[in-house]
Amino acid sequence: MGSSKVVLVGATSLIVGIYSLSIKKVESSYVTASMNRVKMVQLDRAGEAALRLAVNDLAVSDGLWTRSVKGMKVLGSSADYTVSKQGNTYIIAATVSIGGTTKTVQAYVEKVTGQAKKSFRSVHRGQWQVTDRYERNQKEND
């Protein structure tokens, strides 16, 4: 093979290689965008699960436990929650974290007369039900 052919093959390989790497880098940004959506859904589910656990705690103790629970493992995330009391309303502050993103769920829970409103979307246990809630997603460096 002549030296000019060697140079040609070498140069072509170099060009293709450089562009392949650049396109791969772009592809990884597509994956990052999709993974952000996955993480958000995962955090939603974990926040919901932590809230359900806290409401269950309240129902089991019938409002006697106002406490902090730390380091629970919920659906692949780490979760903490605190239950405090304000008059007849209990406030649950739950925090779940996955890979540097944290979700805070603050919920107001009350004991109702009779059974709590039953719906697949509402968080309730026995006579205890969530009346209001606030959610916030936050990245580690926010």
Next chain:
Amino acid sequence: MIIVMLTLTVNLNNALYVRTNHANTKAHVQIVADMLYNDLTQAGYRATRPVFTILCSNDIEFKGDIDNNGLADTIRYYTVPNGSSYKLYRKVNGGTVLEVGKNFSSITFQYYKLKGKITSNPDSIKAVRLKVILNVEGATEGFTTATSNFKIYPSNL
């Protein structure tokens, strides 16, 4: 040989430009979608009924305490035609209008009842579907738009 090399370089460069542009547009769509998502998840929080005061396919206004300060805020998102595309605006409590983004191919809101049927009754809304389509700057073929399409179930409706 030189022509082949140059053609290869130009083609690869073009492919890379298109992909990068599309990836950037996808990231921009994601930011807009996240903004809408974060606001809409608070719909109904500490708010009086009806929560939704405007429900059009390109205009939405709802109440919810988005900053958790104890008072319900009124948030409005609406699109305005801008040439062949649209601009998206956000307004909180009737204050200064913020231009969230431009060059949208379309932004549509759809409102759903508990069992998944489309509704126009503000008291029946339990979910909102968002479809955000953003034009890729300068693209005429291939990856011309980036889309984010998802449904939000606000907890306090």
